[in-house]
Amino acid sequence: MSVESIKGVMSSAQAFSQTQGATQKSQANFSNILSEAIDYVKQTEAEAAKANAALLTGESTDLHTALIAAQKAEIAISYTVEIRNRVLEAYNNIMNMQV
Amino acid sequence: MGFLSSIDISGSALTAQRLRMDVISANIANAETVDPVTGEPYRRRVVELSERKSFSAELNQAMSAGVKVSRIVEDASDFELIYDPDSPFADANGYVRMPNVDEVEELIDLISATRSYEANVTALNATKSMALKALEIRG
Amino acid sequence: MLNDAFGGIDLLQKGLDAAWTRNSVITNNIANVDTPGFKSSKVEFESSLKQAMEAESGGFRAKTTRPEHYDFSGSVEKVKPAIVSNNDTSYRADGNNVDIDYESVELARNTYWYYALIEQISSEFAKLKTAING
Numbered sequence: 001m002s003v004e005s006i007k008g009v010m011s012s013a014q015a016f017s018q019t020q021g022a023t024q025k026s027q028a029n030f031s032n033i034l035s036e037a038i039d040y041v042k043q044t045e046a047e048a049a050k051a052n053a054a055l056l057t058g059e060s061t062d063l064h065t066a067l068i069a070a071q072k073a074e075i076a077i078s079y080t081v082e083i084r085n086r087v088l089e090a091y092n093n094i095m096n097m098q099v
Numbered sequence: 100m101g102f103l104s105s106i107d108i109s110g111s112a113l114t115a116q117r118l119r120m121d122v123i124s125a126n127i128a129n130a131e132t133v134d135p136v137t138g139e140p141y142r143r144r145v146v147e148l149s150e151r152k153s154f155s156a157e158l159n160q161a162m163s164a165g166v167k168v169s170r171i172v173e174d175a176s177d178f179e180l181i182y183d184p185d186s187p188f189a190d191a192n193g194y195v196r197m198p199n200v201d202e203v204e205e206l207i208d209l210i211s212a213t214r215s216y217e218a219n220v221t222a223l224n225a226t227k228s229m230a231l232k233a234l235e236i237r238g
Numbered sequence: 239m240l241n242d243a244f245g246g247i248d249l250l251q252k253g254l255d256a257a258w259t260r261n262s263v264i265t266n267n268i269a270n271v272d273t274p275g276f277k278s279s280k281v282e283f284e285s286s287l288k289q290a291m292e293a294e295s296g297g298f299r300a301k302t303t304r305p306e307h308y309d310f311s312g313s314v315e316k317v318k319p320a321i322v323s324n325n326d327t328s329y330r331a332d333g334n335n336v337d338i339d340y341e342s343v344e345l346a347r348n349t350y351w352y353y354a355l356i357e358q359i360s361s362e363f364a365k366l367k368t369a370i371n372g
Contacts, residue, residue: 049246052358053291055351056253058284063354070361077365081372105262112269119272148273163279165269215271218338222265225349229261232356233254238363 030087037080041073048073103230104164109223111151111165116216118168119146123209130200138188141198143174174199249314250359256283256319257352263321264348267341275333278341283319290314 051069054060101107122144129141146168153164176199184193260281270276290313329335 048361052250055354055358056249056284057288057291059288063350066354067357070358074361074365074368077368081368085372105258105265108262108265108269115269116272148270150270150273150276163266163270165266166273211272215338218268218271218342221342222268222345225345226261226265229258229349229352232353236356236360236363238360238367 034083034087037083041076041080044073044076105226106223108165109219109226111167112219113216115148115166115168116212116219119212120209122146122171123205123212126200127202127205130198130202132198140178140196143198143200144171145174146171247359247362250355250362252317253355254352256281257348257355259319260348264341264345267336271336271338273334276336278324278336279321280324281319282322287317290317
């Protein structure tokens with residue numbers, strides 16, 4: 001996969017997080033990043049559900065809208081799970097540090 | 100009908116159209132055939148198609164399940180009369196009876212049967228590809 | 239508008255059932271293209287699903303303005319594909335009304351609809367597996 005395309009997905013996730021307000025952005029701590037990722041999951045899930053409904057009721061005139069929405073939702077979940085794993089890993093590293 | 104019953108539907112049509120093509124081919128092959136002993140001409144034959152039904156226990160009704168050749172009948176239209184007074188089978192006016200087969204009509208019918216056959220092959224392929232796609236459902 | 243709960247696997251499966259039934263009906267229409275007296279059929283699903291979805295999400299004004307409360311809950315679950323006969327379309331001299339070109343187009347459209355729904359249902363399963371497997 002090209003780095004450019006991954007950056008493209010990340011930029012849409014970041015664009016989403018930017019809409020959440022300047023104060024949250026300046027406090028880039030783990031819980032905020034995770035909750036933003038979860039919000040992104042909710043948003044993409046809603047869009048995928050809407051696209052599926054359009055496909056099922058015969059209102060959709062193309063194939064790609066639903067397929068793309070589904071892939072975005074899949075990526076959002078993978079992204080969020082990965083962030084959760086990193087958060088956990090970082091927490092464990094900190095807890096294991098010798099003081 | 101059982102598993103993948105839409106395939107049976109297409110299959111029934113392929114069988115019926117092929118039989119239709121066979122009958123048409125026989126007509127064309129015998130367009131000039133007269134019995135050498137009796138002088139009796141070949142009589143054109145035609146297939147009769149009808150809807151094939153199968154009973155669905157689930158819905159408690161007869162469901163349409165394709166098509167079948169219900170009968171092969173002889174065309175009762177008149178024989179063709181050809182003027183040939185030298186023939187041993189000529190009648191009082193010098194006419195000989197020939198098969199009631201119009202080759203042009205038979206060819207048109209054959210083309211129609213071929214087109215119908217091809218349309219059913221397309222339908223069969225659609226069912227097959229859908230089934231293959233379903234086998235790809237995975238997480 | 240449409241409730242977010244309607245994107246699920248069960249709903250996609252309903253669509254797949256409808257597409258499969260539709261394939262059977264179209265295949266049968268094509269099989270009977272030369273049968274005298276045969277009347278073609280079609281499958282109705284999308285419009286009844288849309289109506290049920292609108293009803294369940296409160297699209298009907300009856301739910302809020304009238305004292306009698308119509309309970310539309312569960313109407314989406316009850317939607318099933320319906321096979322309907324095309325009795326009013328024009329027909330040829332032998333009584334057959336199958337339009338082979340129309341059926342061929344519908345066959346193609348339905349096939350791609352089925353493919354798309356398969357992709358969507360696979361995607362749903364993939365998300366569940368990702369969430370479970372971490």
